[in-house]
Amino acid sequence: MTSSAYAADDCGDGEVIIKFSHVVAAQGHPKGEMATALANRINTEMDGKACMQVFPSSQLFDDNKVMEALLLGDVQLAAPSLSKFESYTLKYRVFDLPFLFSNMDAVTTFTKGDKGQELLGAMSDYGFVGLGYVFNGLKQFSADKPLLVPSDAKGLKFRVQTSDVAVAMIEAMGANAQKLAFKEVYGALQTGVVDGQENTWSNIYTQKFFEVQDGTTETNHQLLTYLAVTSQEWLDSLEPDVRDQFVTIFNEVADEYNARSTQINEDNKKKIEETGAVVRQLTPEQRDEWVETMKPVWDKFRDDIGQDVIDAAVLDET
Ligand code: LMR
Numbered sequence: 001m002t003s004s005a006y007a008a009d010d011c012g013d014g015e016v017i018i019k020f021s022h023v024v025a026a027q028g029h030p031k032g033e034m035a036t037a038l039a040n041r042i043n044t045e046m047d048g049k050a051c052m053q054v055f056p057s058s059q060l061f062d063d064n065k066v067m068e069a070l071l072l073g074d075v076q077l078a079a080p081s082l083s084k085f086e087s088y089t090l091k092y093r094v095f096d097l098p099f100l101f102s103n104m105d106a107v108t109t110f111t112k113g114d115k116g117q118e119l120l121g122a123m124s125d126y127g128f129v130g131l132g133y134v135f136n137g138l139k140q141f142s143a144d145k146p147l148l149v150p151s152d153a154k155g156l157k158f159r160v161q162t163s164d165v166a167v168a169m170i171e172a173m174g175a176n177a178q179k180l181a182f183k184e185v186y187g188a189l190q191t192g193v194v195d196g197q198e199n200t201w202s203n204i205y206t207q208k209f210f211e212v213q214d215g216t217t218e219t220n221h222q223l224l225t226y227l228a229v230t231s232q233e234w235l236d237s238l239e240p241d242v243r244d245q246f247v248t249i250f251n252e253v254a255d256e257y258n259a260r261s262t263q264i265n266e267d268n269k270k271k272i273e274e275t276g277a278v279v280r281q282l283t284p285e286q287r288d289e290w291v292e293t294m295k296p297v298w299d300k301f302r303d304d305i306g307q308d309v310i311d312a313a314v315l316d317e318t
Helices: 030-045 065-072 091-096 104-112 114-121 164-172 182-191 201-206 232-237 240-274 284-305 307-317
Strands: 016-021 050-055 128-138 140-143 157-160 176-179 196-199 215-217 223-231
Touching (some): 016 030, 030 050, 030 128, 050 240, 065 128, 065 223, 091 164, 091 223, 091 284, 091 307, 104 114, 104 128, 104 223, 104 240, 114 128, 128 201, 128 240, 140 201, 164 284, 196 201, 223 232, 284 307
Parallel strands (some): 016 050, 157 196
């Protein structure tokens, strides 16, 4: 047991060690809190059989390196954003389509439905298996100047995740996109390497992005959600009773925290407002402008995703 693991547990002889590496804050964050709760349940209910150690805040790996680490057996569980799997599958681009999901209930319906469940296996050719989805929420834009309509962003540079859909979305606004690892965002905003960013309230608050921006605009333009991913080889290596109990506990904890994710983000939004930082709301007309500007992005990625997958997501939304 290293002292850096957040959910500390002394792993006993004979226990399966499950290292869970992620990049966000351990507290006040839907994924961070879910990871801790998962470890607490595994370490209590599977004592003697399995032991989970959680490594938050990119302290072990960032989201690119963690995929390799899963295959090498250096960690057993990760939960990168669905925007970060483009080297393995283009199907997850559906989750990035701007203004596709208007709330997390629509995301629940889609992810629990046939297509959502089928997509858990989209990376099987690479030896990865999705255990399930872990929710964050909808994203907001911030910049070093006020953003009320997309043309306010013209010429600015925004940090994006490693997602070509995000790049296309930023370019549709007449702005420039720069892909950067999560842990580099605060510094890049502070030093002016980028002018703005887009993320959920929980990431904007826990990473303090709002401190180095003019304000944040509640655009709710795109989803940020995660895939809890492991290596098929590791999962298959578990004794059936250990695997079943692990998967059952995972599903229960994911459901519990997914149902809480909207509230956790709302709490973070309130905390930002309480600091006196500016949070801007859009009028219906301004919101229509954002939706219209980003519409062409859908056509660009339709073939990669598959019309059947898009139809299922749109249907679940209506
Ligand atoms: C990001 O890079 O902005 C997010 O994927 C980080 C996270 O895990 O929420």
